[in-house]
Structures are given as structure tokens and as C-alpha cells.
Amino acid sequence: MARFLKKRRHKAGQSPGAIVFVGERKIETPRLRVMDFDTEGLREAAPERSDELAHYCGLSSTSWVNVDGVHDAQLLREMGEAFAIPSLVLEDIANTGQRPVFEAFPDVLFVSLKMLSLAEDGVTVRAEQLSAVLTPTCVLTFQERPGTIFEPVRDRIRRPSGRLRRLGPAYLLYALLDCVFEHALRVVETLGERIEDLEDDVLSDPGPELLETLTAARREMAYVRKAVRPAREVVLRMLRSDSDLIPESVTPYLRDLRDMAEQTVDVVEVYREMLGDHLAAYNMAMSNRLNDIMKFLTIFSTIFIPLSFLAGVYGMNFDVMPELHTRYGYFILLGIMGTVAAGMLVYFRYRKWL
Structure with a gap:
């Protein structure tokens, strides 16, 4: 499947709000996981059916419902009915090729962006869509596959004292997005270290293998850029939002998140420019090598011209x-x-x- 654009042939002709899965199924059966907490205690559960989630809507505590796997249209439809999620939001959740977006509705905020990680080879970047729905008492997150990126947040929730127990669902959403951006910045830093190490190779040993490495790094950095630039706009729109679901107490944390998003974008742009400089230096080195070869051959030929004349005479x-x-x-x-x-x-x- 294409990395930069997901095939949408099954969505052609569908009405707005139709729940049609777009992407690659990465888990066979969706999994539900719930953490319900307040300053008094924590309750964790792993429901097997979506109808078990309905009672979390009326609680005074904060509930975090995480869904691994977004290909089950019936599950999304039932959750939409239970938590009053608009159909357009459900459509975007099922579309894993969705561009990072922030949408504000009267009783719901919707955030969708890409979570970046490195594949087993340590070079290829993988992107997984994260969709989050914020309600007055709940945060619902939808991932394509199970992962460990949010384990630090779960560990913080398990500690009795802390902001996550006190500041409500909006702060929980901030904490989840903070994990996403920290992970993306870590991926960019790992790629950046390899890009910086290529500088000596460009000057000392340019060759076809190095060109292949530079091209692959440029492709991966373009893929990262496609994910992080729109994600920065998502955070900016959240900051400008006047929704009552985002209290003033959470705004300073969103500003910190904005700074991290801008830093990530800046680092990506720096490394893209560095890759462009590496390619220019590679082309210059190859041109100089070709010039040296041509100079040697020209001098060699020039010396043999008079010798050939004498031998010919x-x-x-x-x-x-x-x-x-x-x-x-x-x-x-x-x-x-x-x-x-x-x-x-x-x-x-x-x-x-x-």
C-alpha cells in the first residue's frame, strides 16, 4: 500500500459520514481497554463488548477508553451512539489515510494525527493514525494496532498523586498528545544522527551505495515532514479553540505542546536542508572525480599524440x-x-x- 496516500476506491460514491475503513488491517480483532479514575481511585477494565462502555458516559470521574483496531464499522457505530460522536468524526476515524485534523463540535472535540515509529531495520519510518475524541468526562482514543507509546501515561494514572488524577479529560488528552510528539521527536533525532554521520562519507567515499542511502533518508524525512507539519497546525487550532471542553488550566500545557511541535518541525526542516546539502556535495564530489579522470586521460592522450606521430612517420x-x-x-x-x-x-x- 502507498505510504503517502491510501487507496480510497471503496469510499467512492459513499455519502458523507459513511463508515468505510481505509488502510491496512493491522490487528484481527479490535481490543478495548478502559481506565476510569479520579482523585479517589482507579478502575481498569478490558470490556469484550462495546455495550459495556455506555455507563462510562454518566460518571463524574474521568474515563479513558482506548480501542486498538479501527476496521470494525459496527464497533465504531455503536461507540458513536454511546458517546454521541458525530458521523463525520466516525468516518475520519475509520480512514487511516486522514490528514491530521482538529474539529470542534458543541459537546465533542476530535483530534487526529500520526504516531511515528521506526521499523525493525531502524531506518524505515512507520506511521500509525491516532484518533482522539474528547467529551466532558471521557477521552476515547483509536489506534490501528496495540502499542506501548502510552504506557508512561498509564503509569502516571496509576500513581495516586499527580495532575492526571486531578485535571480531567482535557489534561489527559494533552498528556497523550505529548507522548506522540515526544516519540516523533525521538524518531527525528535518530534519523538526524544518521544524516549527520553521512557527511564524512560524502566527502571521503562517495559512491552508488551512498547515493542510495541519501535517497532513502530523504524519502523517510519527507514522510516524517508530511506527518509533523499538519500535526503542528492541529495544536495551534486547539490553542485557538474557545471550546468549554478545554479549560484555562490546560492552556499553558497546550502552549508547551505547541513549542514541542514547532521544535519537531524545525528539526525536520534542518535535516531536510542538510540532506539537500549532502546530495549537492555528493554530486560535486562525483563531478570532481570525473574531472580528475578526464584530466588524466587527456594528459595521457596528449603525451601520446607526438609519440604516435613519430611512430607513424x-x-x-x-x-x-x-x-x-x-x-x-x-x-x-x-x-x-x-x-x-x-x-x-x-x-x-x-x-x-x-
């Missing part, structure tokens, strides 16, 4: 050529040819062509 089959019958003519001609070649080398060095 005395290689003619005329009978009347006095030099042909000279006792030491062969050695004299070799001496003249050697003298001509040595003289030309001295002249080239004097002109600093060698």
Missing part, C-alpha cells in the same frame, strides 16, 4: 628513408620519444596541470 613502408638504415636509429627514436614525453610532463607540472 617511421612506420611508413617507403624504401627511400635514410633513417631506416641507421645502425642505432631505433634507439635514437626511442630516446627522442622518451625526451618528448618527459619534456611534456615537465611542462604540464610547470603549468600546474599535474
Whole structure:
């Protein structure tokens, strides 16, 4: 499947709000996980059916419902009915090729962006869509596959004292997005270290393998840029939102998140420019190498032009050529040819062509 654009042939002709899964199924059966907490306690559960989630809507505590797997349209539809999620939001959740977006509704905020990670080879960047729905008492997150990126948040929730227990669902959403951006920045830093290490290779040992490495790094950085630039706009729109679901107490944390998003974008742009400089230096190094080869061949050919002339003159089959019958003519001609070649080398060095 294409990395930069997901195929949407199954959505053609569908009405707005139709729940049609777009992407690659990464888990066979969706999994539900719930953490319900307040300052008094924490309750964790792993419901097997979506109808078990309905009672979390009316609680005074904060509930975090996480869904691994977004390909089950029936599950999304039932959750939409239970938590009053608009159909357009459900459509975007099922579309894993959705561009990072922030949408504000009267009783719901919707955030969708990409979570970045490195594949097993340590070079290829993978992106997984994260969709989050914020309600007055709940945060619902939808991931394509199970992962450990949010384990630090779960560990913080399990601690009795802390802001996550006190500041409500909006702060929980901030904490989740903070994990996403920290992970993205870590991925960019890992790629950046490899890009910086390529500088010495560009100058000392340019070759086809290095060009392939540079091209692959440029492709991966473009993929990262496609994910983080719109994600920054999501945070900016959250800051400008006047929704009552985002209290003033959470705004300073969103500003910190904005700074991290801008830092991530800045680092990506720096490394993209560095890759462009590496490619320019690679092309210059290859051009200089080609020039050196051409210079050597030109000098080699230039030296042999007069030698070929002499050999051609005395290689003619005329009978009347006095030099042909000279006792030491062969050695004299070799001496003249050697003298001509040595003289030309001295002249080239004097002109600093060698």
C-alpha cells in the first residue's frame, strides 16, 4: 500500500459520514481497554463488548477508553451512539489515510494525527493514525494496532498523586498528545544522527551505495515532514479553540505542546536542508572525480599524440628513408620519444596541470 496516500476506491460514491475503513488491517480483532479514575481511585477494565462502555458516559470521574483496531464499522457505530460522536468524526476515524485534523463540535472535540515509529531495520519510518475524541468526562482514543507509546501515561494514572488524577479529560488528552510528539521527536533525532554521520562519507567515499542511502533518508524525512507539519497546525487550532471542553488550566500545557511541535518541525526542516546539502556535495564530489579522470586521460592522450606521430612517420613502408638504415636509429627514436614525453610532463607540472 502507498505510504503517502491510501487507496480510497471503496469510499467512492459513499455519502458523507459513511463508515468505510481505509488502510491496512493491522490487528484481527479490535481490543478495548478502559481506565476510569479520579482523585479517589482507579478502575481498569478490558470490556469484550462495546455495550459495556455506555455507563462510562454518566460518571463524574474521568474515563479513558482506548480501542486498538479501527476496521470494525459496527464497533465504531455503536461507540458513536454511546458517546454521541458525530458521523463525520466516525468516518475520519475509520480512514487511516486522514490528514491530521482538529474539529470542534458543541459537546465533542476530535483530534487526529500520526504516531511515528521506526521499523525493525531502524531506518524505515512507520506511521500509525491516532484518533482522539474528547467529551466532558471521557477521552476515547483509536489506534490501528496495540502499542506501548502510552504506557508512561498509564503509569502516571496509576500513581495516586499527580495532575492526571486531578485535571480531567482535557489534561489527559494533552498528556497523550505529548507522548506522540515526544516519540516523533525521538524518531527525528535518530534519523538526524544518521544524516549527520553521512557527511564524512560524502566527502571521503562517495559512491552508488551512498547515493542510495541519501535517497532513502530523504524519502523517510519527507514522510516524517508530511506527518509533523499538519500535526503542528492541529495544536495551534486547539490553542485557538474557545471550546468549554478545554479549560484555562490546560492552556499553558497546550502552549508547551505547541513549542514541542514547532521544535519537531524545525528539526525536520534542518535535516531536510542538510540532506539537500549532502546530495549537492555528493554530486560535486562525483563531478570532481570525473574531472580528475578526464584530466588524466587527456594528459595521457596528449603525451601520446607526438609519440604516435613519430611512430607513424617511421612506420611508413617507403624504401627511400635514410633513417631506416641507421645502425642505432631505433634507439635514437626511442630516446627522442622518451625526451618528448618527459619534456611534456615537465611542462604540464610547470603549468600546474599535474
